[in-house]
Amino acid sequence: MGNLKKLSPQESLDIISDAIQKTKENFKEQSFYYLLWGWLVSIAAIMNFLILNFSNFKHNYLPWAVLMPTGMIITIVYSIKNNKQKGYETYLDVFLKYLWIVLGGSFFLIVFISVMLKN
Numbered sequence: 001m002g003n004l005k006k007l008s009p010q011e012s013l014d015i016i017s018d019a020i021q022k023t024k025e026n027f028k029e030q031s032f033y034y035l036l037w038g039w040l041v042s043i044a045a046i047m048n049f050l051i052l053n054f055s056n057f058k059h060n061y062l063p064w065a066v067l068m069p070t071g072m073i074i075t076i077v078y079s080i081k082n083n084k085q086k087g088y089e090t091y092l093d094v095f096l097k098y099l100w101i102v103l104g105g106s107f108f109l110i111v112f113i114s115v116m117l118k119n
Contacts, residue, residue, distance in 0.1 A: 033075060040071040
């Protein structure tokens with residue numbers, strides 16, 4: 001630890017500025033997912049509300065059952081296409097990919113178990 005270089009104030013600001021810029025770029029790259037899922041959840045919730053309150057249709061869960069798998073397919077296709085163009089994967093990208101895989105699998109497992117227990 002004795003041979004650590006002391007940074008000048010300008011070098012420190014440059015490092016911080018570079019980190020902030022990279023975070024902005026990463027967030028901009030991920031904005032498609034936030035917008036897609038925000039719209040899908042909003043549409044499914046509004047359709048669910050309308051079906052419950054203004055119709056006699058008994059399958060009020062149908063918007064969720066259609067839109068969520070559709071969103072998952074769009075997300076997977078876009079992610080594969082985007083990763084091929086990007087050409088590299090950071091540790092954070094790998095972590096988030098596996099996190100979403102585990103969360104998605106857990107969600108479907110919970111839904112499957114709850115449907116089986118209801119019958």
